[in-house]
Amino acid sequence: MLTRSPDALAATEGSKRGTSIRIEGVEQDFGAFPALRDVSLDIQPGELVALLGPSGSGKTTLLRVIAGLNSPDRGRILFDGENATNLPVQDRHVGMVFQNYALFKHMTVADNIAYGLRVRPRRTRPPRAAIKARVMELLQFVQLDGLGGRYPAQLSGGQRQRVALARALAIEPRVLLLDEPFGALDARVRKDLRRWLRDIHKQTGLTTVFVTHDQDEAMELADRVVVLNEGRIEQIGTPEELYDRPASPFVISFVGEAVALPVTISDGHVTFGGRELHIDTHGLRSGPARVFFRPADIAVTAEGSGDLEGRVESLRRTPAGVRATIAIDGYDQTLEIDSPLDRSASLGGRVPLSLAKARIFPADENGDYVNAGDGI
Amino acid sequence: MSEIAVTSSGRSRGVKFRPVTQDSSFARYTLIATAVLFLALFLFAPLAIVFVEAFSKGIGPFLTAFGDPDARAAIRLTLLVAAISVPANLVFGLAASWSIAKFSFPGKSVLITLIDLPFSVSPVVAGLVYVLVFGGQGLFGPWLAAHGVQIIFAVPGIVLATIFVTFPFVARELIPLMEEQGKIEEEAALTLGASGFKTFLTVTLPNIKWGLLYGVLLCNARAMGEFGAVSVVSGHIRGLTNTIPLQVEILYNEYNNVAAFALAVLLAGLALVTLGLKTFLEWRHADALSGRARRH
């Protein structure tokens, strides 16, 4: 909807094939603080990858290492198999869209976009008319025709973001890096721009890495999502893999909602508050563990067949049935369950609950939950 | 929000609070009057007297004062000193503020403190330090004399003392400005392929130009008007090592009031022009100056 004139882009970017990025054992310390720890990642040509993680998890740092704005303390960066670790930022040809866009305040929109072409050494600098034509083309591509003479301060957040993207695309980058591209925008604009970024990626074919702390954004847009936590990669996978086979308690809690029940494994049996849960432990060590499941994977079931039991705290009619707030015995939070009407439960009544799918993570010596076990 | 609520509820109670308002407006006008009176007495009156005295015997003697070769030499020397020390401090100020604002390195806070040193040290002490270091009996004095270099009681000493006294002006103005702007725009320029120097010219400099001009203006005013430090290292050799302020003092001590005030008019004029330009910058480019500078 926001994109048009794909031909304008085809003329400029279309013929480009994506560049592969390989990150090998990258570590970055700030003083004694490790911001990136042993990060390894392979990004395929033309792939759209999201770096997802909470604030402070090292997403921006990793993006800056790829761009060459930070030099890692250990590890290597390869573009198309060539070592780029010591390549200066100017020679990496990355299109970077900074978190707050970092537009040049004192330049017009057109001058911002033209900047990367104008600063080229005379020998490779396109002629003045060609630069102008290219700027017009990009302005049109990002739907800002006629706004070339404005200053960044005279634009809305969404428009600034598009200028930043046009400026980055002007240099015909090998890869496109975006730091929280939608972070500063309001919710409605964000939704529009998501689709737009997806289109841009499709049309340019550029290998694209974007940073986000919003899991919906990552899941909706990316071919693959890299989940970062405290400078480490927790999991790399397609959105489906992250949902269906989360590799760690962190991933299951961060990507979507999850309920965590403290359980005990003994001789292959999982018990929670004295009840046995029917979860396959296939060879997991006996001891304390934690069971994670999505609220959607629990349902009110027939009398006598439940894994868990809970008490109905409130009931609300919805178009599809009833939404019940249920307090599970032995668990300190309530959860909401949608059930069809006929499973009529009464307020304050007790209901049996069954788990359709769950993940179990046994605790290690330190009491941390590390290894994944498969669900029911 | 809450302040508005308090004001309106106070107002609705009306009469009861009026004396308070009267009191505060009385206090306000008293304070304003005191300030204006003070300014008139201690700033405007002396400035007016400078002009009155300079023209007390008419325009002829006023102009004659500038015909004096010693006066001309003093003007030339002042311009020369400013022409050397202002660019020197421009370069120093840019380098210092750039490194302080855009990099972190050990000893950064020491450097910031050192930059402020000339503000906290008496200019006379600064002058004396130069005499102790470069003077005839000083640390390097004999060595310098053996190589035929004279610094103290000569132009180089005056330039050095002036540079010392004026070096905080540009740096002090630029550091908060550059810190406020961060280095994100420069980084954007680098990713777009610009070299470090081109980034400085096309991104950094345009962002700080008004602040820089502001700092240079203050630096220049001080460089031309400095008395204490220059007085110590100058030696007061007529026609050779007297700057305008020093020449004014000599003429005044000789009861040559018209000539003294005629030269003083130059300094007062410089001050007025500086003030005018400074006000213009603050009015027109307030957003391009750092918050600290606007409070000057």
Ligand SMILES: Nc1ncnc2c1ncn2[C@@H]1O[C@H](COP(=O)(O)OP(=O)(O)O)[C@@H](O)[C@H]1O
């Ligand atoms: N230049 C720096 N100096 C010191 N610490 C830094 C610097 N840059 C980032 N950090 C720290 O590294 C960690 C990761 O930062 P960042 O990559 O910006 O996180 P994210 O983008 O995921 O929010 C944070 O704890 C942050 O404070």
Ligand SMILES: [Mg+2]
């Ligand atoms: Mg960040």
